Amino acid sequence: MIYIVGLGAGDESQLTLGVVAKLKSGLPLFLRTAEHPMINFLEKNEIEYRAFDDVYMKHETFEAVYEEIIETIKEEAKKGDLIYATPGHPCVAEYAVKRLVAETEAVIIGGQSFLDPMFAALAIDPIEGLQVMDALDFDYEAIAPKQHLIVPQVFDQLTASNLKLDLMEVYDDEYEVCIVKAAGSNIAELKWVKLYELDHNFKLDNLTTIYVPPMK
Ligand SMILES: C[S@@+](CC[C@H](N)C(=O)[O-])C[C@H]1O[C@@H](n2cnc3c(N)ncnc32)[C@H](O)[C@@H]1O
Known part of the structure:
Protein backbone atom coordinates (compact mmCIF):
# COMPACT_ATOMS: atom_id res chain seq x y z
CA MET A 1 0.00 0.00 0.00
CA ILE A 2 1.19 3.52 -0.75
CA TYR A 3 0.28 5.95 2.03
CA ILE A 4 0.34 9.53 0.77
CA VAL A 5 0.67 12.04 3.60
CA GLY A 6 0.71 15.85 3.69
CA LEU A 7 3.28 17.60 5.86
CA GLY A 8 1.39 20.88 6.27
CA ALA A 9 2.63 24.29 5.15
CA GLY A 10 4.57 25.51 8.15
CA ASP A 11 6.03 24.07 11.32
CA GLU A 12 5.27 20.79 13.09
CA SER A 13 2.25 22.19 14.96
CA GLN A 14 0.40 21.72 11.65
CA LEU A 15 1.02 17.96 11.48
CA THR A 16 -2.12 15.92 12.08
CA LEU A 17 -2.04 13.03 14.56
CA GLY A 18 -2.71 10.58 11.73
CA VAL A 19 0.27 11.88 9.76
CA VAL A 20 2.57 11.79 12.81
CA ALA A 21 1.56 8.16 13.47
CA LYS A 22 2.36 7.21 9.88
CA LEU A 23 5.70 9.08 9.88
CA LYS A 24 6.71 7.24 13.08
CA SER A 25 5.52 3.84 11.78
CA GLY A 26 8.96 2.85 10.50
CA LEU A 27 7.73 2.40 6.90
CA PRO A 28 10.12 3.62 4.19
CA LEU A 29 9.55 7.35 3.73
CA PHE A 30 9.91 9.23 0.43
CA LEU A 31 9.62 13.02 0.28
CA ARG A 32 8.84 15.01 -2.86
CA THR A 33 11.18 17.63 -1.43
CA ALA A 34 13.22 18.09 1.73
CA GLU A 35 13.04 21.87 1.26
CA HIS A 36 10.31 22.15 3.84
CA PRO A 37 10.17 23.45 7.44
CA MET A 38 8.89 20.04 8.60
CA ILE A 39 12.28 18.51 7.92
CA ASN A 40 13.33 19.59 11.44
CA PHE A 41 10.62 17.32 12.89
CA LEU A 42 11.94 14.33 10.94
CA GLU A 43 15.56 15.03 11.96
CA LYS A 44 14.60 15.55 15.62
CA ASN A 45 12.72 12.24 15.67
CA GLU A 46 15.49 10.45 13.75
CA ILE A 47 13.07 9.45 10.99
CA GLU A 48 15.00 8.43 7.89
CA TYR A 49 13.80 9.51 4.46
CA ARG A 50 14.75 9.72 0.82
CA ALA A 51 13.98 13.07 -0.83
CA PHE A 52 13.55 13.57 -4.58
CA ASP A 53 15.28 16.96 -4.79
CA ASP A 54 18.09 15.42 -6.85
CA VAL A 55 15.50 14.34 -9.45
CA TYR A 56 14.54 18.02 -9.95
CA MET A 57 18.21 18.79 -10.75
CA LYS A 58 18.44 15.95 -13.28
CA HIS A 59 15.60 16.89 -15.64
CA GLU A 60 14.71 19.92 -17.73
CA THR A 61 10.93 19.64 -17.39
CA PHE A 62 8.57 19.08 -14.46
CA GLU A 63 6.85 16.33 -16.48
CA ALA A 64 10.08 14.30 -16.57
CA ILE A 69 9.08 10.12 -9.00
CA ILE A 70 5.96 8.14 -9.96
CA GLU A 71 7.97 5.27 -11.43
CA THR A 72 10.30 5.12 -8.40
CA ILE A 73 7.38 5.05 -5.95
CA LYS A 74 5.62 2.33 -7.95
CA GLU A 75 8.82 0.21 -8.08
CA GLU A 76 9.50 0.65 -4.34
CA ALA A 77 5.87 -0.21 -3.53
CA LYS A 78 6.42 -3.64 -5.09
CA LYS A 79 8.78 -4.38 -2.14
CA GLY A 80 6.17 -3.45 0.50
CA ASP A 81 4.16 -0.62 2.09
CA LEU A 82 5.68 2.83 1.96
CA ILE A 83 4.92 6.50 2.60
CA TYR A 84 5.12 9.28 0.02
CA ALA A 85 5.00 12.71 1.69
CA THR A 86 4.30 16.04 0.05
CA PRO A 87 4.29 19.59 1.40
CA GLY A 88 0.87 20.87 2.46
CA HIS A 89 -2.08 18.66 1.50
CA PRO A 90 -1.32 15.88 -1.02
CA CYS A 91 -4.37 16.73 -3.16
CA VAL A 92 -3.46 20.40 -3.67
CA ALA A 93 -1.23 21.06 -6.70
CA GLU A 94 0.60 17.72 -6.50
CA TYR A 95 0.71 16.21 -9.99
CA ALA A 96 2.49 13.00 -8.95
CA VAL A 97 -0.22 12.34 -6.34
CA LYS A 98 -2.99 12.67 -8.91
CA ARG A 99 -1.25 10.02 -11.04
CA LEU A 100 -0.46 7.71 -8.11
CA VAL A 101 -4.09 7.81 -6.95
CA ALA A 102 -5.30 7.02 -10.47
CA GLU A 103 -2.77 4.27 -11.15
CA THR A 104 -2.25 2.54 -7.77
CA GLU A 105 -4.07 1.63 -4.56
CA ALA A 106 -2.80 4.73 -2.79
CA VAL A 107 -4.46 6.09 0.36
CA ILE A 108 -4.44 9.82 1.16
CA ILE A 109 -3.81 10.80 4.78
CA GLY A 110 -4.50 14.50 5.30
CA GLY A 111 -2.22 17.43 5.89
CA GLN A 112 -2.92 21.17 6.00
CA SER A 113 -2.58 22.93 2.66
CA PHE A 114 -0.85 26.31 2.24
CA LEU A 115 -4.35 27.58 1.45
CA ASP A 116 -5.36 27.38 5.14
CA PRO A 117 -2.67 29.74 6.47
CA MET A 118 -3.24 31.96 3.40
CA PHE A 119 -6.88 32.44 4.47
CA ALA A 120 -5.73 33.33 7.98
CA ALA A 121 -2.89 35.64 6.89
CA LEU A 122 -5.12 37.55 4.44
CA ALA A 123 -8.26 37.35 6.62
CA ILE A 124 -10.39 36.09 3.73
CA ASP A 125 -13.23 33.60 3.62
CA PRO A 126 -13.32 31.33 0.54
CA ILE A 127 -17.10 31.04 0.77
CA GLU A 128 -17.21 34.50 -0.85
CA GLY A 129 -15.88 32.86 -4.02
CA LEU A 130 -12.33 31.68 -4.62
CA GLN A 131 -10.25 30.80 -7.63
CA VAL A 132 -6.90 29.03 -7.41
CA MET A 133 -4.95 29.08 -10.67
CA ASP A 134 -1.43 27.77 -11.25
CA ALA A 135 1.01 30.48 -12.42
CA LEU A 136 2.60 27.88 -14.71
CA ASP A 137 -0.71 27.13 -16.43
CA PHE A 138 -2.41 30.50 -16.20
CA ASP A 139 -5.38 31.51 -18.35
CA TYR A 140 -6.50 35.11 -17.82
CA GLU A 141 -9.70 34.46 -19.78
CA ALA A 142 -10.80 32.10 -16.98
CA ILE A 143 -10.46 34.78 -14.26
CA ALA A 144 -13.66 35.61 -12.37
CA PRO A 145 -12.63 39.09 -11.14
CA LYS A 146 -15.28 39.31 -8.42
CA GLN A 147 -13.72 36.33 -6.65
CA HIS A 148 -10.58 36.02 -4.54
CA LEU A 149 -7.75 34.80 -6.75
CA ILE A 150 -4.80 32.79 -5.42
CA VAL A 151 -1.90 32.06 -7.77
CA PRO A 152 0.70 29.55 -6.54
CA GLN A 153 4.02 28.53 -8.14
CA VAL A 154 5.44 32.03 -8.69
CA PHE A 155 9.04 30.90 -8.23
CA ASP A 156 10.96 33.55 -10.11
CA GLN A 157 10.97 36.93 -11.88
CA LEU A 158 10.11 35.48 -15.29
CA THR A 159 6.99 33.74 -13.93
CA ALA A 160 6.04 36.96 -12.08
CA SER A 161 6.50 38.96 -15.29
CA ASN A 162 4.31 36.65 -17.35
CA LEU A 163 1.68 36.60 -14.61
CA LYS A 164 1.71 40.40 -14.39
CA LEU A 165 1.04 40.73 -18.14
CA ASP A 166 -1.79 38.21 -17.91
CA LEU A 167 -3.36 39.94 -14.91
CA MET A 168 -3.12 43.32 -16.69
CA GLU A 169 -5.54 41.97 -19.29
CA VAL A 170 -8.19 42.03 -16.53
CA TYR A 171 -7.08 44.38 -13.73
CA ASP A 172 -5.83 47.96 -13.76
CA ASP A 173 -2.01 48.44 -13.71
CA GLU A 174 -2.34 50.11 -10.29
CA TYR A 175 -4.48 47.33 -8.80
CA GLU A 176 -3.08 46.18 -5.45
CA VAL A 177 -2.00 42.55 -5.16
CA CYS A 178 -0.27 40.76 -2.34
CA ILE A 179 2.96 38.72 -2.45
CA VAL A 180 2.53 36.11 0.29
CA LYS A 181 5.61 34.23 1.43
CA ALA A 182 5.83 31.23 3.76
CA ALA A 183 2.29 31.71 5.15
CA GLY A 184 1.78 29.84 8.42
CA SER A 185 5.47 29.71 9.32
CA ASN A 186 7.50 31.94 11.63
CA ILE A 187 9.05 33.64 8.58
CA ALA A 188 5.69 34.52 6.98
CA GLU A 189 5.67 37.78 5.00
CA LEU A 190 2.93 39.74 3.22
CA LYS A 191 3.84 42.52 0.80
CA TRP A 192 1.17 44.58 -0.98
CA VAL A 193 2.35 46.02 -4.30
CA LYS A 194 0.76 47.62 -7.34
CA LEU A 195 0.25 45.16 -10.18
CA TYR A 196 2.83 46.91 -12.41
CA GLU A 197 5.43 46.38 -9.65
CA LEU A 198 4.89 42.61 -9.41
CA ASP A 199 8.12 41.71 -11.19
CA HIS A 200 10.19 44.51 -9.63
CA ASN A 201 12.96 42.53 -8.05
CA PHE A 202 11.19 40.93 -5.11
CA LYS A 203 12.77 37.76 -3.85
CA LEU A 204 10.47 34.96 -4.97
CA ASP A 205 10.83 31.31 -4.02
CA ASN A 206 9.03 27.99 -3.72
CA LEU A 207 6.92 29.33 -0.83
CA THR A 208 5.65 32.39 -2.73
CA THR A 209 2.01 32.83 -3.78
CA ILE A 210 0.27 35.85 -5.29
CA TYR A 211 -3.12 36.96 -3.99
CA VAL A 212 -5.46 39.19 -6.02
CA PRO A 213 -8.45 40.56 -4.09
CA PRO A 214 -11.95 40.62 -5.61
CA MET A 215 -12.82 43.61 -7.78
CA LYS A 216 -15.47 45.79 -6.16
C1 LIG B 1 3.36 22.48 -5.97
S1 LIG B 1 2.42 23.50 -4.86
C2 LIG B 1 2.18 22.38 -3.53
C3 LIG B 1 1.14 22.80 -2.55
C4 LIG B 1 1.01 21.86 -1.38
N1 LIG B 1 0.56 20.54 -1.78
C5 LIG B 1 0.02 22.40 -0.34
O1 LIG B 1 -1.09 21.86 -0.20
O2 LIG B 1 0.39 23.37 0.35
C6 LIG B 1 3.65 24.57 -4.25
C7 LIG B 1 3.20 26.01 -4.23
O3 LIG B 1 2.35 26.26 -3.12
C8 LIG B 1 2.58 27.56 -2.61
N2 LIG B 1 2.97 27.47 -1.20
C9 LIG B 1 3.38 26.37 -0.52
N3 LIG B 1 3.59 26.67 0.78
C10 LIG B 1 3.32 28.00 0.91
C11 LIG B 1 3.33 28.90 2.01
N4 LIG B 1 3.66 28.49 3.23
N5 LIG B 1 2.98 30.19 1.80
C12 LIG B 1 2.63 30.62 0.56
N6 LIG B 1 2.58 29.81 -0.50
C13 LIG B 1 2.92 28.52 -0.34
C14 LIG B 1 3.70 28.18 -3.45
O4 LIG B 1 3.09 28.98 -4.44
C15 LIG B 1 4.36 26.98 -4.06
O5 LIG B 1 4.95 27.29 -5.31
Missing part, protein backbone atom coordinates in the same frame (compact mmCIF):
# COMPACT_ATOMS: atom_id res chain seq x y z
CA VAL A 65 10.64 14.90 -12.84
CA TYR A 66 7.15 13.70 -11.91
CA GLU A 67 7.46 10.69 -14.24
CA GLU A 68 10.63 9.57 -12.45
Whole structure:
Protein backbone atom coordinates (compact mmCIF):
# COMPACT_ATOMS: atom_id res chain seq x y z
CA MET A 1 0.00 0.00 0.00
CA ILE A 2 1.19 3.52 -0.75
CA TYR A 3 0.28 5.95 2.03
CA ILE A 4 0.34 9.53 0.77
CA VAL A 5 0.67 12.04 3.60
CA GLY A 6 0.71 15.85 3.69
CA LEU A 7 3.28 17.60 5.86
CA GLY A 8 1.39 20.88 6.27
CA ALA A 9 2.63 24.29 5.15
CA GLY A 10 4.57 25.51 8.15
CA ASP A 11 6.03 24.07 11.32
CA GLU A 12 5.27 20.79 13.09
CA SER A 13 2.25 22.19 14.96
CA GLN A 14 0.40 21.72 11.65
CA LEU A 15 1.02 17.96 11.48
CA THR A 16 -2.12 15.92 12.08
CA LEU A 17 -2.04 13.03 14.56
CA GLY A 18 -2.71 10.58 11.73
CA VAL A 19 0.27 11.88 9.76
CA VAL A 20 2.57 11.79 12.81
CA ALA A 21 1.56 8.16 13.47
CA LYS A 22 2.36 7.21 9.88
CA LEU A 23 5.70 9.08 9.88
CA LYS A 24 6.71 7.24 13.08
CA SER A 25 5.52 3.84 11.78
CA GLY A 26 8.96 2.85 10.50
CA LEU A 27 7.73 2.40 6.90
CA PRO A 28 10.12 3.62 4.19
CA LEU A 29 9.55 7.35 3.73
CA PHE A 30 9.91 9.23 0.43
CA LEU A 31 9.62 13.02 0.28
CA ARG A 32 8.84 15.01 -2.86
CA THR A 33 11.18 17.63 -1.43
CA ALA A 34 13.22 18.09 1.73
CA GLU A 35 13.04 21.87 1.26
CA HIS A 36 10.31 22.15 3.84
CA PRO A 37 10.17 23.45 7.44
CA MET A 38 8.89 20.04 8.60
CA ILE A 39 12.28 18.51 7.92
CA ASN A 40 13.33 19.59 11.44
CA PHE A 41 10.62 17.32 12.89
CA LEU A 42 11.94 14.33 10.94
CA GLU A 43 15.56 15.03 11.96
CA LYS A 44 14.60 15.55 15.62
CA ASN A 45 12.72 12.24 15.67
CA GLU A 46 15.49 10.45 13.75
CA ILE A 47 13.07 9.45 10.99
CA GLU A 48 15.00 8.43 7.89
CA TYR A 49 13.80 9.51 4.46
CA ARG A 50 14.75 9.72 0.82
CA ALA A 51 13.98 13.07 -0.83
CA PHE A 52 13.55 13.57 -4.58
CA ASP A 53 15.28 16.96 -4.79
CA ASP A 54 18.09 15.42 -6.85
CA VAL A 55 15.50 14.34 -9.45
CA TYR A 56 14.54 18.02 -9.95
CA MET A 57 18.21 18.79 -10.75
CA LYS A 58 18.44 15.95 -13.28
CA HIS A 59 15.60 16.89 -15.64
CA GLU A 60 14.71 19.92 -17.73
CA THR A 61 10.93 19.64 -17.39
CA PHE A 62 8.57 19.08 -14.46
CA GLU A 63 6.85 16.33 -16.48
CA ALA A 64 10.08 14.30 -16.57
CA VAL A 65 10.64 14.90 -12.84
CA TYR A 66 7.15 13.70 -11.91
CA GLU A 67 7.46 10.69 -14.24
CA GLU A 68 10.63 9.57 -12.45
CA ILE A 69 9.08 10.12 -9.00
CA ILE A 70 5.96 8.14 -9.96
CA GLU A 71 7.97 5.27 -11.43
CA THR A 72 10.30 5.12 -8.40
CA ILE A 73 7.38 5.05 -5.95
CA LYS A 74 5.62 2.33 -7.95
CA GLU A 75 8.82 0.21 -8.08
CA GLU A 76 9.50 0.65 -4.34
CA ALA A 77 5.87 -0.21 -3.53
CA LYS A 78 6.42 -3.64 -5.09
CA LYS A 79 8.78 -4.38 -2.14
CA GLY A 80 6.17 -3.45 0.50
CA ASP A 81 4.16 -0.62 2.09
CA LEU A 82 5.68 2.83 1.96
CA ILE A 83 4.92 6.50 2.60
CA TYR A 84 5.12 9.28 0.02
CA ALA A 85 5.00 12.71 1.69
CA THR A 86 4.30 16.04 0.05
CA PRO A 87 4.29 19.59 1.40
CA GLY A 88 0.87 20.87 2.46
CA HIS A 89 -2.08 18.66 1.50
CA PRO A 90 -1.32 15.88 -1.02
CA CYS A 91 -4.37 16.73 -3.16
CA VAL A 92 -3.46 20.40 -3.67
CA ALA A 93 -1.23 21.06 -6.70
CA GLU A 94 0.60 17.72 -6.50
CA TYR A 95 0.71 16.21 -9.99
CA ALA A 96 2.49 13.00 -8.95
CA VAL A 97 -0.22 12.34 -6.34
CA LYS A 98 -2.99 12.67 -8.91
CA ARG A 99 -1.25 10.02 -11.04
CA LEU A 100 -0.46 7.71 -8.11
CA VAL A 101 -4.09 7.81 -6.95
CA ALA A 102 -5.30 7.02 -10.47
CA GLU A 103 -2.77 4.27 -11.15
CA THR A 104 -2.25 2.54 -7.77
CA GLU A 105 -4.07 1.63 -4.56
CA ALA A 106 -2.80 4.73 -2.79
CA VAL A 107 -4.46 6.09 0.36
CA ILE A 108 -4.44 9.82 1.16
CA ILE A 109 -3.81 10.80 4.78
CA GLY A 110 -4.50 14.50 5.30
CA GLY A 111 -2.22 17.43 5.89
CA GLN A 112 -2.92 21.17 6.00
CA SER A 113 -2.58 22.93 2.66
CA PHE A 114 -0.85 26.31 2.24
CA LEU A 115 -4.35 27.58 1.45
CA ASP A 116 -5.36 27.38 5.14
CA PRO A 117 -2.67 29.74 6.47
CA MET A 118 -3.24 31.96 3.40
CA PHE A 119 -6.88 32.44 4.47
CA ALA A 120 -5.73 33.33 7.98
CA ALA A 121 -2.89 35.64 6.89
CA LEU A 122 -5.12 37.55 4.44
CA ALA A 123 -8.26 37.35 6.62
CA ILE A 124 -10.39 36.09 3.73
CA ASP A 125 -13.23 33.60 3.62
CA PRO A 126 -13.32 31.33 0.54
CA ILE A 127 -17.10 31.04 0.77
CA GLU A 128 -17.21 34.50 -0.85
CA GLY A 129 -15.88 32.86 -4.02
CA LEU A 130 -12.33 31.68 -4.62
CA GLN A 131 -10.25 30.80 -7.63
CA VAL A 132 -6.90 29.03 -7.41
CA MET A 133 -4.95 29.08 -10.67
CA ASP A 134 -1.43 27.77 -11.25
CA ALA A 135 1.01 30.48 -12.42
CA LEU A 136 2.60 27.88 -14.71
CA ASP A 137 -0.71 27.13 -16.43
CA PHE A 138 -2.41 30.50 -16.20
CA ASP A 139 -5.38 31.51 -18.35
CA TYR A 140 -6.50 35.11 -17.82
CA GLU A 141 -9.70 34.46 -19.78
CA ALA A 142 -10.80 32.10 -16.98
CA ILE A 143 -10.46 34.78 -14.26
CA ALA A 144 -13.66 35.61 -12.37
CA PRO A 145 -12.63 39.09 -11.14
CA LYS A 146 -15.28 39.31 -8.42
CA GLN A 147 -13.72 36.33 -6.65
CA HIS A 148 -10.58 36.02 -4.54
CA LEU A 149 -7.75 34.80 -6.75
CA ILE A 150 -4.80 32.79 -5.42
CA VAL A 151 -1.90 32.06 -7.77
CA PRO A 152 0.70 29.55 -6.54
CA GLN A 153 4.02 28.53 -8.14
CA VAL A 154 5.44 32.03 -8.69
CA PHE A 155 9.04 30.90 -8.23
CA ASP A 156 10.96 33.55 -10.11
CA GLN A 157 10.97 36.93 -11.88
CA LEU A 158 10.11 35.48 -15.29
CA THR A 159 6.99 33.74 -13.93
CA ALA A 160 6.04 36.96 -12.08
CA SER A 161 6.50 38.96 -15.29
CA ASN A 162 4.31 36.65 -17.35
CA LEU A 163 1.68 36.60 -14.61
CA LYS A 164 1.71 40.40 -14.39
CA LEU A 165 1.04 40.73 -18.14
CA ASP A 166 -1.79 38.21 -17.91
CA LEU A 167 -3.36 39.94 -14.91
CA MET A 168 -3.12 43.32 -16.69
CA GLU A 169 -5.54 41.97 -19.29
CA VAL A 170 -8.19 42.03 -16.53
CA TYR A 171 -7.08 44.38 -13.73
CA ASP A 172 -5.83 47.96 -13.76
CA ASP A 173 -2.01 48.44 -13.71
CA GLU A 174 -2.34 50.11 -10.29
CA TYR A 175 -4.48 47.33 -8.80
CA GLU A 176 -3.08 46.18 -5.45
CA VAL A 177 -2.00 42.55 -5.16
CA CYS A 178 -0.27 40.76 -2.34
CA ILE A 179 2.96 38.72 -2.45
CA VAL A 180 2.53 36.11 0.29
CA LYS A 181 5.61 34.23 1.43
CA ALA A 182 5.83 31.23 3.76
CA ALA A 183 2.29 31.71 5.15
CA GLY A 184 1.78 29.84 8.42
CA SER A 185 5.47 29.71 9.32
CA ASN A 186 7.50 31.94 11.63
CA ILE A 187 9.05 33.64 8.58
CA ALA A 188 5.69 34.52 6.98
CA GLU A 189 5.67 37.78 5.00
CA LEU A 190 2.93 39.74 3.22
CA LYS A 191 3.84 42.52 0.80
CA TRP A 192 1.17 44.58 -0.98
CA VAL A 193 2.35 46.02 -4.30
CA LYS A 194 0.76 47.62 -7.34
CA LEU A 195 0.25 45.16 -10.18
CA TYR A 196 2.83 46.91 -12.41
CA GLU A 197 5.43 46.38 -9.65
CA LEU A 198 4.89 42.61 -9.41
CA ASP A 199 8.12 41.71 -11.19
CA HIS A 200 10.19 44.51 -9.63
CA ASN A 201 12.96 42.53 -8.05
CA PHE A 202 11.19 40.93 -5.11
CA LYS A 203 12.77 37.76 -3.85
CA LEU A 204 10.47 34.96 -4.97
CA ASP A 205 10.83 31.31 -4.02
CA ASN A 206 9.03 27.99 -3.72
CA LEU A 207 6.92 29.33 -0.83
CA THR A 208 5.65 32.39 -2.73
CA THR A 209 2.01 32.83 -3.78
CA ILE A 210 0.27 35.85 -5.29
CA TYR A 211 -3.12 36.96 -3.99
CA VAL A 212 -5.46 39.19 -6.02
CA PRO A 213 -8.45 40.56 -4.09
CA PRO A 214 -11.95 40.62 -5.61
CA MET A 215 -12.82 43.61 -7.78
CA LYS A 216 -15.47 45.79 -6.16
C1 LIG B 1 3.36 22.48 -5.97
S1 LIG B 1 2.42 23.50 -4.86
C2 LIG B 1 2.18 22.38 -3.53
C3 LIG B 1 1.14 22.80 -2.55
C4 LIG B 1 1.01 21.86 -1.38
N1 LIG B 1 0.56 20.54 -1.78
C5 LIG B 1 0.02 22.40 -0.34
O1 LIG B 1 -1.09 21.86 -0.20
O2 LIG B 1 0.39 23.37 0.35
C6 LIG B 1 3.65 24.57 -4.25
C7 LIG B 1 3.20 26.01 -4.23
O3 LIG B 1 2.35 26.26 -3.12
C8 LIG B 1 2.58 27.56 -2.61
N2 LIG B 1 2.97 27.47 -1.20
C9 LIG B 1 3.38 26.37 -0.52
N3 LIG B 1 3.59 26.67 0.78
C10 LIG B 1 3.32 28.00 0.91
C11 LIG B 1 3.33 28.90 2.01
N4 LIG B 1 3.66 28.49 3.23
N5 LIG B 1 2.98 30.19 1.80
C12 LIG B 1 2.63 30.62 0.56
N6 LIG B 1 2.58 29.81 -0.50
C13 LIG B 1 2.92 28.52 -0.34
C14 LIG B 1 3.70 28.18 -3.45
O4 LIG B 1 3.09 28.98 -4.44
C15 LIG B 1 4.36 26.98 -4.06
O5 LIG B 1 4.95 27.29 -5.31
